[in-house]
Amino acid sequence: MNPTTLSIPQLEALSRTIRFRTIRNSHLSGTPHLGSCLSCTDLLVWLYWNILRLNTKEPKTEQRDRFILSKGHAAPVLFQVLAERGFYSPNVLDAYGQNGSVFGEHPPTPDHLAGIEAATGSLGHGLPMALGMALASRITQQPYRVFAILGDGECNEGAVWEAALMASAQKASNLTIFVDYNKWQATGRSNEILGLTPLAEKWKAFGWSCLEINGHSFEEMESAYHSLSSDNRPKAIIANTLKGKGIEFMEDDNNWHYRIPTADEVRQSASLLNIPQDQIQLDGRKPISHG
Numbered sequence: 001m002n003p004t005t006l007s008i009p010q011l012e013a014l015s016r017t018i019r020f021r022t023i024r025n026s027h028l029s030g031t032p033h034l035g036s037c038l039s040c041t042d043l044l045v046w047l048y049w050n051i052l053r054l055n056t057k058e059p060k061t062e063q064r065d066r067f068i069l070s071k072g073h074a075a076p077v078l079f080q081v082l083a084e085r086g087f088y089s090p091n092v093l094d095a096y097g098q099n100g101s102v103f104g105e106h107p108p109t110p111d112h113l114a115g116i117e118a119a120t121g122s123l124g125h126g127l128p129m130a131l132g133m134a135l136a137s138r139i140t141q142q143p144y145r146v147f148a149i150l151g152d153g154e155c156n157e158g159a160v161w162e163a164a165l166m167a168s169a170q171k172a173s174n175l176t177i178f179v180d181y182n183k184w185q186a187t188g189r190s191n192e193i194l195g196l197t198p199l200a201e202k203w204k205a206f207g208w209s210c211l212e213i214n215g216h217s218f219e220e221m222e223s224a225y226h227s228l229s230s231d232n233r234p235k236a237i238i239a240n241t242l243k244g245k246g247i248e249f250m251e252d253d254n255n256w257h258y259r260i261p262t263a264d265e266v267r268q269s270a271s272l273l274n275i276p277q278d279q280i281q282l283d284g285r286k287p288i289s290h291g
Helices: 008-029 034-051 072-085 090-095 126-140 158-169 199-205 218-228 263-272
Strands: 066-069 146-151 175-181 209-214 235-240
Touching (some): 008 034, 008 072, 034 146, 034 175, 034 218, 066 072, 066 126, 126 146, 126 158, 126 175, 199 209, 209 218, 218 235
Parallel strands (some): 146 175, 175 235
16 A cells, blocks of 8 residues: 655656657547646656555455546556556557547546546636545545646636635645646647736635645645655645656647657657657557547
């Protein structure tokens, strides 16, 4: 049930591997949201290896920590993380996007896939569910913690702020959220579509303990989390991230919210991420056509 606590070089290597597999998966399955996946990859890797108390052999043990991917459209990278963490074999992800597969563009229900706590994708619902789980720990007297990743565009939703108010009122100290602040949403800049700035101050005004960090720095993630850990309020970490992080030609380009990489772009990505040629594995596997 204890985290693995990998070193920073190990976390960085994992992030590169998982980024590449997510990019390759997008090409082979013909499914989008690649930029949104790459912006939160580092957060997921750090959480699943260094923070979350989990048992991959008994994924439903009551004492486990809970994690909710509220920005459910980043499910492709979460699936890669869960596979690498040992919830299932990475080979089963070859079925991603195919008829009858549990692997789709959003997380399925917990009954369908180990490691998933809630089906998400309707934006704004993940935080309310995470809050419910956090409060349930009091009733059941289980010492688990609850974590969630929200998108910055998702903070447009009123349900986020209703849950934020309730979490503060109930002093849900075992609840920690990360806002993947990549400055984009589907159709434009987040701050131009809705006035999010200053985002950290808004969470503080709602009664949360809050810090702002570089969302690609494992050192800052660790420092922020532990500096907030003794606070009896719910905790929000605003993670400034880059959409498409790790791939120079994708970074901060919102076309990659929906664009699918070509085979050549997958190979370019492998080169940028220092992935060996024998791990690219595109030969003999045709992209799935979705009509």
